Amino acid sequence: MTANTTNSTSSTNTTITTCRTFQTAPAAVPRDDTAKYLRSGLTAEGFQAPDWLVPDLEDGTALDMKSEGLENVCDLVPDHDFPGEIWPRVQWSYDDEGFREQGRREIDTLLAELGTKIDGVVVPKVGRRADVERALTAVADAESDAGLQDGSIDLSVIVETARARSDLREIARLGADSRLTALVFGPVDYTAELGGRDLGDGRPQWDGLLEAMSNEASANDLLAIGGPFDDLFRERSGVTIYNADGYADQVEREARIGLDGSWSLYPKQTIQANRIHMPTATELERDVHRIEAFNEAKAAGTGAVTIDGQMVDEATFKNFRNTVETVRAIHRTRPEQTTELYDDGVLKRALDLDVSYR
């Protein structure tokens, strides 16, 4: 859990942007109800509800349905009171001015029509830092044209080109002063651009890139989000089932190295990613207990604090606090998820706790 949770050692009330789940939904599909998946994302309930819903105007929507997709987004978003964040993905490409021009028009329309009913836009296929600066300018211009307050619409980028990976450190440093919010991995384009090959055991994992993305996000108070897992189903002896193991393995790998969230293509994936990027009931109970014990020892003035046989220094304390702050952030937008997962008493203690080290 990256953004704003770790760098201020004593603040207890920072607002954390939570994105356990980055769920894309095609903005238009060739069906009677072209907005079928978009509608379904906007009305999802319980653990199927993503933290971020990403209406997809790029690769998820066919070339001849782009304008219908844009209309769907502009029509449906205002009709639904979505508790998470809305982040449309527009068209873009670092090496194609035509795609960038379409992206700028989409951003203009979205901001003019929806204003702050959306939280930001997701820009794919960015190149080097200068290209991300172009995307920042496109958002700033559209914001100004739409009469919105400066900085009210944020930007997230998909890291899926060799140039963006090469400039990752420099791109992430834009986070300090700008509307940049999340770095999202795009493995399909990335693998194609590097010429990576599936020789029978799947796409490469790109461990180096993911570790760097987790680090640069943390170093610049950004979120880091993993890439889509498109092997949705698998067949066993003639029966096709949802590939729950494959997706959970990927999401757990992402959670281990500190990615804040995972990409979801499907409601069942959203359930899983929401759960994995959330402390377990046991973790919450354990860390609430540890912070309470630490606070008591601190109040009693005993200096060296040992809890469960382990001396608590600031480094270990940070881990306990991460758990509690993540739960608080989820509770603010998805209380139905926190109350379902956690015992009432523990949740209340987590919400009331003093989590400062000194």
Add this chain to the structure above:
Amino acid sequence: MTANTTNSTSSTNTTITTCRTFQTAPAAVPRDDTAKYLRSGLTAEGFQAPDWLVPDLEDGTALDMKSEGLENVCDLVPDHDFPGEIWPRVQWSYDDEGFREQGRREIDTLLAELGTKIDGVVVPKVGRRADVERALTAVADAESDAGLQDGSIDLSVIVETARARSDLREIARLGADSRLTALVFGPVDYTAELGGRDLGDGRPQWDGLLEAMSNEASANDLLAIGGPFDDLFRERSGVTIYNADGYADQVEREARIGLDGSWSLYPKQTIQANRIHMPTATELERDVHRIEAFNEAKAAGTGAVTIDGQMVDEATFKNFRNTVETVRAIHRTRPEQTTELYDDGVLKRALDLDVSYR
């Protein structure tokens, strides 16, 4: 497959430099025919023929045979019409002016004697970016002294020092405006310089370095080539056999993450690396079929194109095109390999296909 295949989304006739195999051959060995291995490389046929032949004046040729090695290269290269590229490796070292001076003399001689009968020179043990710039200057000076056209002789460097790894991104950016062509990994020197140790399970893999090399090559239109595998043979119950599994495992690992080619020390290694860095017959047939189906759907104007149950967007399309463009590039220099591996009809369709997305 990196160089020039991925950044122009619609061109169908870019010239791709192919280097599936970077085969070094000692320029002189202590035998009756001191040019034995060099001659054998220049006359290799079928799948034993490498894309790049690298007459080695550096570590492969003993100290007291350097000048004989240089003579061998100057004598033999003009006598053979080698269909691939010729890239002599000269002496160099970022921390030893003596080696650099010998390298400069070798480059001068090679360019004066052979001109554009060679395609470039390979410079080992480069350090930080400034040292690579020294090597670029050495080539430019020799080119000018030999009366060759500016830019006619290229440069590839071996990444085998901590300083070159540290500056990898900055070195690769020289690719944009210069004669820099390939980044080649040198694991023996690199491991020695870092003090890495073989504790019974072989040299470290340096996964981070290889992933970065693949990325920086793609970001700057360079080629990325893996390092040599010197465990050529293995013994089993008293019988010594060619270590086909060990080498293929390494080459497949390199191909997966998008390295364009592998280092070969031996004709059987060349056969294997040529094959692994080449689409299989099944891959070519599948991707030709997919592009044909895409082109038909595009012509029929049906916008959303679904092939074999998968919606084709630009990202997936790039993967199909990579396959076809790699085969075309190999066919230009090694038609005996493409006609041996692929069915005539499929190969012809691959050569004629329109591979533009829009």
Add this chain to the structure above:
Amino acid sequence: MTANTTNSTSSTNTTITTCRTFQTAPAAVPRDDTAKYLRSGLTAEGFQAPDWLVPDLEDGTALDMKSEGLENVCDLVPDHDFPGEIWPRVQWSYDDEGFREQGRREIDTLLAELGTKIDGVVVPKVGRRADVERALTAVADAESDAGLQDGSIDLSVIVETARARSDLREIARLGADSRLTALVFGPVDYTAELGGRDLGDGRPQWDGLLEAMSNEASANDLLAIGGPFDDLFRERSGVTIYNADGYADQVEREARIGLDGSWSLYPKQTIQANRIHMPTATELERDVHRIEAFNEAKAAGTGAVTIDGQMVDEATFKNFRNTVETVRAIHRTRPEQTTELYDDGVLKRALDLDVSYR
């Protein structure tokens, strides 16, 4: 083995700083003898004696014992003639001026009281390069106030924040002209800052960071040291034993990729890390033999030198020399360890050998 061993191809008498073991000892603990662990580190013998002893004023000493810890260090260090190096760890934090102020006071006191009885200070939780420069200034100021010669007290930093990892290359380049000596990994803080999670199979390994740390240390003549392993004991059927396998696995992983030393929390860990980061008796005998054979061939003027069936070029020669130079460096400070491990005759040959390639 990094520092100064690899970049000068012909020097045989460079002074190598050796740090196979970076053993922290709490400066004060809540016991009758608050200096128990510090004393025990200062008096350790044989293979239990670390190369570097790090009296810990930071996380190892409780908040209310900091000043007693500082007194213990100032009292005990002059009383013991520790043959390795003494490197107190002080308080610091890139994002907390309060911790930095305490750290500056601790550095001032240590240098005023102990002068060059200590070799340097270890500064934890550094951020970007500018923060490391602040730490360098703190040492320089204290040195000057204490009337010590400029550059007599060195600095090592713990890499345990996302910002330090992001700036690792830039921080390491301070090694060229400054007192910077070692880069040490701090996995607990680092994992907390990135939000990494233990999902049942331990903390992430951070392979990318460790590979980069090994490289940047080598590129800038610094030492690279692994992080602590705190899973000291394990239980099997009711019996608790020292976790010798867990620690050795970690130290071997570090040695393979060229880290110079490992962090030790415990005398048995020091024994193991001292042994693993030291050539085995077989390795020493083999490489002494190879260098002797090389020197004979060189004297006989036979140019191409083949030893044990392998042609010896400068790259392979470097590996042999690394072995011998590491043993020499250890012998200078810990002769009881080298004489215990190696056969007398071989050790004498190693100490007398000419290890220049040309």
